[in-house]
Amino acid sequence: MKSIRDDILYLFQEGIKAASPKELFQEFSKENMDVVEKLSDHSKNQFVFSLGKAAYSMAESFSDLFSVNKGYVLTKYNHLPLELSEKGKDKIWTYREASHPLPDENSIRYALEVLDQLKQLGKKDRLVILLSGGGSSLFEVPIDGLSLQELINIQNQLLKSGKSIQEINSERKKYSKVKGGKLLKELNQDLEVYTLVISDVIGDDPNSIASGPTYPSQNYFIIGNLTRSIHRILEEGKKLGYQTKLISDTWSGSSEETSYLFEEEFNLALDSPKSQMIVLGGEMVCPVLGDGIGGRNQETALRVSLLLDEHPTEREWTFLSGGTDGTDGPTDVAGGIVGNDSIHKMEKKGWNPKKELHNSNSYPILKDIDALVSTGPTGTNVNDILILLVGSAKS
Numbered sequence: 001m002k003s004i005r006d007d008i009l010y011l012f013q014e015g016i017k018a019a020s021p022k023e024l025f026q027e028f029s030k031e032n033m034d035v036v037e038k039l040s041d042h043s044k045n046q047f048v049f050s051l052g053k054a055a056y057s058m059a060e061s062f063s064d065l066f067s068v069n070k071g072y073v074l075t076k077y078n079h080l081p082l083e084l085s086e087k088g089k090d091k092i093w094t095y096r097e098a099s100h101p102l103p104d105e106n107s108i109r110y111a112l113e114v115l116d117q118l119k120q121l122g123k124k125d126r127l128v129i130l131l132s133g134g135g136s137s138l139f140e141v142p143i144d145g146l147s148l149q150e151l152i153n154i155q156n157q158l159l160k161s162g163k164s165i166q167e168i169n170s171e172r173k174k175y176s177k178v179k180g181g182k183l184l185k186e187l188n189q190d191l192e193v194y195t196l197v198i199s200d201v202i203g204d205d206p207n208s209i210a211s212g213p214t215y216p217s218q219n220y221f222i223i224g225n226l227t228r229s230i231h232r233i234l235e236e237g238k239k240l241g242y243q244t245k246l247i248s249d250t251w252s253g254s255s256e257e258t259s260y261l262f263e264e265e266f267n268l269a270l271d272s273p274k275s276q277m278i279v280l281g282g283e284m285v286c287p288v289l290g291d292g293i294g295g296r297n298q299e300t301a302l303r304v305s306l307l308l309d310e311h312p313t314e315r316e317w318t319f320l321s322g323g324t325d326g327t328d329g330p331t332d333v334a335g336g337i338v339g340n341d342s343i344h345k346m347e348k349k350g351w352n353p354k355k356e357l358h359n360s361n362s363y364p365i366l367k368d369i370d371a372l373v374s375t376g377p378t379g380t381n382v383n384d385i386l387i388l389l390v391g392s393a394k395s
Helices: 004-018 021-031 033-039 055-065 082-087 105-118 148-160 165-175 226-239 255-269 296-308 342-348 353-358 362-368
Strands: 045-051 070-076 093-098 125-131 192-198 220-224 243-251 276-282 317-323 335-339 384-390
Touching (some): 004 317, 004 335, 021 033, 021 192, 021 220, 033 125, 033 192, 045 105, 055 070, 055 125, 055 192, 070 105, 082 093, 093 105, 226 243, 243 255, 255 276, 255 296, 255 384, 296 317, 296 342, 296 362, 296 384, 342 353, 353 362
Parallel strands (some): 045 070, 192 220, 243 276
Antiparallel strands (some): 276 384, 317 335, 317 384
């Protein structure tokens, strides 16, 4: 018999699956036959530049549907199959990895490498850019006079500020030669360019996704976002027998605000004897208060466990907060999963949950009680998914 924990992990994985490039490209192809016809035209050489955390899976899925003469994948460290990462190239593709969430020397080195190839394209070519979240740090050419270390310091302050991704990426553009549509200005103006995007930004603002290297432009298409994942989770939740409630799929509140919201929803859910599922999607902001290790989803899981522990109940409950890319902040996990006995387990192992929360140190305490959600790189990136399941009342 499956547990509530099994259900919530299944639902989270279904949300990720709904945002997989394979599904998204197939759906896009059915609905955009005119674009499919253009991308299937062999009169031009097709160069594909795939950038972001989902770069490899996007390139792979695109290649299943369309021919590629030459391609370049630039993604986050450990997001390529090991053999491709070590080899770096095959007959068609160049495979590169750089740093996220902060840029490093490879972010600049490989940006210049691919830029050199893109500048050689002209009338006889077609450029297809496959874009996903994470591209802001992976692909970077700083403005003249700005060192890499200065750029890292600026971006580190932005990421710890608690500002939204829109605000952060707006600032990033000021220090870059390739963000905010500037990449297009570096290319042959006769070059035919298409951009296909998986959005990790609330509201799907093209200016903010990977800092908009090819926006504004024609032939810019968002092929996937969080909404599709949320719909899949709601459908599957109903099949599992839960009464479902969607709070929002465009949430951008703080981790603290989010946890209080789920406390309210938890108390409302207890009013019904039936199994309840509450879903929220978006991208939370989470100022870093101390020098601990964690991410916004792990911190939210810890906060929710503390709040819900103040409302003892015989009803079983489980809460999961996870990033669909599989990496929450600077950590190697997607997020956290907590339940009725999580705080008891933490205290039994000698932890002070509130103290760790004030030091932004959610990762070690969740790891110690087996409360981390570990998916590895998922091949997609459409924000955060938060799910609360409350079991039925015992008869």
